[in-house]
Amino acid sequence: MPKNSIGLTAKSWAVLRKDIQVEFRSRYALNAILLFGVTTLTVVSFSVGQKNLSGELYAALFWIIIFFSAMSGLAHVFVREEDAKTATVLRLTADTTAVYWGKLGFNFLLLSLLEAVITPLFLMMTDAILHHFFLLLIILFLGAVGLAGATTLIAAIISKASVKGALFAVLSFPILLPLLIGVINGTTKALTATGGVTQASSELQLLTSYAVVMITASLLLFEFVWEE
């Protein structure tokens, strides 16, 4: 059967759907990521909740929560395959690129869910004021795409390591720096009165180009990680 008889989108979708189904049964990654997020948020709120801080500080705290929660859960998408020994089957049956898109999609959904839970809670539990809702929405979206785009490849890399531990965070952090700078600055502008979408144009450009570049690079490099 020729490889291209089913489209790439359909194949990717199949990978994604399978991952969602498996995840739904155990909810392992989801639990890890949400639990970490809410716990960190609680600590933050407890120490900082009543004080009136600057938009910058709130933005930084918010993304610290998101970043570390991401580190606790985004590697799961590949590590689970290796641990459960289903990776070999996946390699044989699925198109490499489709695997990447499917896993990327899964991580993006995971992050979106995290953001959807943490953002309202954060706004409620701290004195942060959301001045520009639409801007924040865009940043959350671009941030999730960029974060997933940069870390999915790294997740694949560490799933092959014998000692995982903090490796995921160690490898991800330097690479995520431009993204973190972009989202923190952008979120600052969403949380301050003088901000707004037009003010944040350079951040939005940065985030968009980052997402595009990292996903493209990942697509080119993924086969070297995935295929034996």
Next chain:
Amino acid sequence: MVWKIVLLVVMTWVIVGAFILPAPQQAIGEASRIFYFHVPQAWVAVVAFLVSMVASVRFLRNGNRLEDDRARVAAGLGLLFSLLATVSGSIFAKVTWQSYWNWDPRETSILILLLIYGAYFALRTAVTEPERQARLAAVYAIFAFVTVPFLMFVIPRVLPSLHPSDSIVDESGSFAMSLETSVVFFPSLAAFTGVFIWMYRLGRRVTTAERLRIEE
């Protein structure tokens, strides 16, 4: 063989000149002499990254383990020199602005480079199977390199420095460099590059020999 003698002489001249001749930046004073060592170290750290990245690309293309040896050695030297650059920069910062670390754009960039090298070797240590280790390390080196353009353009905009920072040193580092300064700086750049090339060759010999010995 000859070039090693030349290297010895040039570097000796650089060291002598750095401390005997007038300090490059009078406004900062004696501490500015570190400029002659610090900038070439940072330069070598970046060059090493480039070498490592190119070797990584070649390795993924042709699977020749020699390329991986090259990538690994270059990265090791990159780690060494970015460490030296971070430390020398930090000393300079302490003497000039009374604090070891300021999150100034240049400081931040060299720190990130250091983190990338650290991560590279953390990864290599974590993967035991040699062929796989080489492959994954190559992928990471390339992936990390892709973020560098972002860092180069983003960081200076995002971290404005209250400190005069490298802008002062840069003014003497660019076309406004005096003759006295150039006479030490450019040879220093050449000498540090020479040391890098020499260490790179030696490192490659050792790494390749080690690997071949293990493979037998």
Next chain:
Amino acid sequence: MMSNYTVLAVTLIIWFGIFAYLMVIDRKTRRLEVKK
């Protein structure tokens, strides 16, 4: 602090030390390649 001359002397000693070390490694590894 220390005079420039002191720092100069120390740095030169360090450099000569590094150079000597590299030369030693150079000689040793040259034999490695000849062996093959």
